[in-house]
Ligand SMILES: [Zn+2]
């Protein structure tokens with residue numbers, strides 16, 4: 230008999246606490262603190278989370294030199310995206326079961342559920358055991374990723390004394406807590422808003438859409454219907470107006486020769502073929 234998954238008290242405690250502490254940032258405003266926060270949210274998070282965790286580790290949309298792959302994974306940990314193997318396993322589960330009962334953040338259960346509330350309950354598949362080996366066997370076979378998955382919490386916490394040492398309590402609040410809160414909500418909007426409000430380029434079986442404001446805020450991740458249609462494509466913007474900063478980072482790395490085998494977006498004729506393939510499937 231399988232027991233019903235309960236509340237995830239660890240997540241409830243941390244997510245709530247970080248939101249409450251982040252509010253104290255308003256008493257410590259400085260231009261330096263603001264700039265550090267913005268750099269974290271709009272420059273480092275797209276690198277660590279979008280390029281590293283999502284497009285490289287999860288979808289293998291390009292091949293990267295080992296030093297770059299490992300650095301991006303460490304950056305994702307430092308930015309508070311959690312252990313990479315867990316992130317990848319959950320996200321692959323999301324793609325496999327998108328908008329069904331088995332989707333970890335099923336958008337049919339409403340905006341707040343897919344945005345944040347799913348994190349407050351223990352996931353059924355996660356509770357059932359070997360989900361990491363099942364959904365992330367490639368990472369489970371990589372000793373560096375296994376180590377990162379084991380010790381991630383120490384690395385993530387190490388950012389706080391480092392920020393304090395550089396800029397005192399104000400920088401801890403702006404560069405640590407507030408930055409993390411914004412990063413999380415932007416990442417979560419991809420799961421919530423980009424499954425609800427926008428237009429569709431591809432007739433996928435899920436409810437994914439391209440949501441323009443998430444496209445901008447999340448550095449390209451908001452073109453989510455495109456992404457669900459062709460998950461291993463390194464570019465999430467497939468039309469000229471779908472600007473995708475994260476893909477520009479990948480192109481830059483390619484220019485330097487640090488990445489290769491970059492999966493490109495379809496050309497307009499391939500775009501029509503892809504659309505037709507979906508309609509026939
Ligand atoms: Zn999705």
Ligand SMILES: [Zn+2]
Pocket residue numbers: 283287288320324456460
């Ligand atoms: Zn994805």
